[in-house]
Amino acid sequence: MKTVGIILAVAAALALQTTLARFVAGGTIAVDLVLVVVVYVALTSGPATGLLTGTFAGLVQDALSSNVIGIGGLAKTIVGFLAGIVGTQFIVAQSLPRFVVFFGATVAHAIVFMGLYMLLDLRHFGAPYGAVAGQAVGNAVVGVVAFQVAELLPGAVERRRSQRSRIRR
Amino acid sequence: MTLLHLRRRSGYLFLGVILGQILLISAQVNSRTGVPVLEAVTFGIFAEVQRGVSAGVSGALRVWGGYVGLRNLKSENDALKRQLAAAEVAAQEQRAQVDRVRTLQQLLELRDRSNLQTTAAEIIGAAATPDFRTVTIDKGTRDGLRPDMSVIAPAGVVGRIVVPSARAAKVQLLIDRNAAAGAIVERSRAQGVIVGSGDERLRMEYVSEVFDVVEGDLVVTSGIDGIYPKGFAIGRVETVEKSGSAYKRITVKPAVDFSALENVLVVLTPTAAREAAEGPSQ
The missing domain is CATH 2.40.10.340 (Rod shape-determining protein MreC, domain 1)
Structure with missing residues (x-):
């Protein structure tokens, strides 16, 4: 059940990522929703699930983006594994730590992803510090929001159900 | 159950997945020489394996060849010694025959010369x-x-x-x-x-x-x-x-x-x- 949920989440992130990209100038957005899902799953489920999610999501993302299949998967695998370890070793229940984790995960992902491309002499990224920082902030914001939404959503549903039952009485 | 098992061994899983993806990447990326990295690395590694195996096999063959060669050499040496001995005997026989012919010729000449029966x-x-x-x-x-x-x-x-x-x-x-x-x-x-x-x-x-x-x-x-x-x-x-x-x-x-x-x-x-x-x- 959980696996199906993760697959659906990754699929939704990919769909959203590709859909939103059409409406942004230049065809790209400064948020990697798939990476956000991977880090989210890793923080909530641990390193093994994190790395498997990263592998799956990264490979699918690579396949859809006509890149070298495996580079994005490798980067997201590492990030998912590390995020999972952080999630199990540290208390990441507040927004700031989550922000930092998402921020750091994005930076790590960028280092591995770009590093592999540059190492293999497949693509040069110049000095992508600004872009990476922007994406890291964007991912961190989206991630923190996602956590908040996910945590608030069950309570809001409960509150709404209780209000409805009180009105009926 | 499998997922739990994998979680306990997340480190190994991580390494396995990483290795798999490295292989996947290597299969798609060409090296500077134009050869796919996976092929180049695989070939390089396999070449070293081949070199090692070849060296081992060559060494073993050399040792075996030397051993067999020594055995053959000994038998060949024995055969050659026998041939040499036979040749020496034959040469001595021929030499003796020549001496014998010469002696008989001298005797014949003596008999003709002496007019004796x-x-x-x-x-x-x-x-x-x-x-x-x-x-x-x-x-x-x-x-x-x-x-x-x-x-x-x-x-x-x-x-x-x-x-x-x-x-x-x-x-x-x-x-x-x-x-x-x-x-x-x-x-x-x-x-x-x-x-x-x-x-x-x-x-x-x-x-x-x-x-x-x-x-x-x-x-x-x-x-x-x-x-x-x-x-x-x-x-x-x-x-x-x-x-x-x-x-x-x-x-x-x-x-x-x-x-x-x-x-x-x-x-x-x-x-x-x-x-x-x-x-x-x-």
Whole structure:
């Protein structure tokens, strides 16, 4: 059940990522929703699930983006594994730590992803510090929001159900 | 259950997934030489494996080849030694045949030259004791041999028949202690008697002090003994000494090398002295 949920989440992130990209100038957005899902799953489920999610999501993302299949998967695998370890070793229940984790995960992902491309002499990224920082902030914001939404959503549903039952009485 | 199992081994899982993706990337990316990285790395690794395996196999083959080669070498060496031994024997046989032919040719020439009736014989044995200087030849009474027939060789006089049997005969060599022959110095015509000394030298006795005998003079048979035909070489004077008596002390070196005798001629024709001696009795 959980696996199906993760697959659906990754699929939704990919769909959203590709859909939103059409409406942004230049065809790209400064948020990697798939990476956000991977880090989210890793923080909530641990390193093994994190790395498997990263592998799956990264490979699918690579396949859809006509890149070298495996580079994005490798980067997201590492990030998912590390995020999972952080999630199990540290208390990441507040927004700031989550922000930092998402921020750091994005930076790590960028280092591995770009590093592999540059190492293999497949693509040069110049000095992508600004872009990476922007994406890291964007991912961190989206991630923190996602956590908040996910945590608030069950309570809001409960509150709404209780209000409805009180009105009926 | 599987997921839990994997979670417990997340480290191994992580490494496995990473390795798998590295392989996946390597399969798609070309190196600077244009060869896919996976192929290049795989080939590089496999080449090293091949190098190692090849070196190991080559080493093993070398060792095995050396071992087998040594075994083959030994057998080959043994075979070559046998062949060499056989070749040496064959060469010796051929050499012996050549010597034999040469000796027989010399004997034939001697027979033609001497106008004597002779029969060729091969020496098949030597004396049983060193005190007697005799040899055994392969001809006997069946071939017409009789006692006191002279035996000659291309180089000179050999001896006489002492004991003939049906198919063999014992020849007393001239160097035997009991052997004797009438002799004459060819140059000065000094007469005497040649006697054996038991060694490789002969003594010429009863040569008067008045006769001129010098070293190097050829001594031949005189024919007066009734055994040896006249004029056959006995040897050359080696030393001449004054004995203080009426006779010279003369040492003669035999013309025949008795140690190298192989074939001889037995003179069947009786000497004139013998005919004269046997005539009245018959």
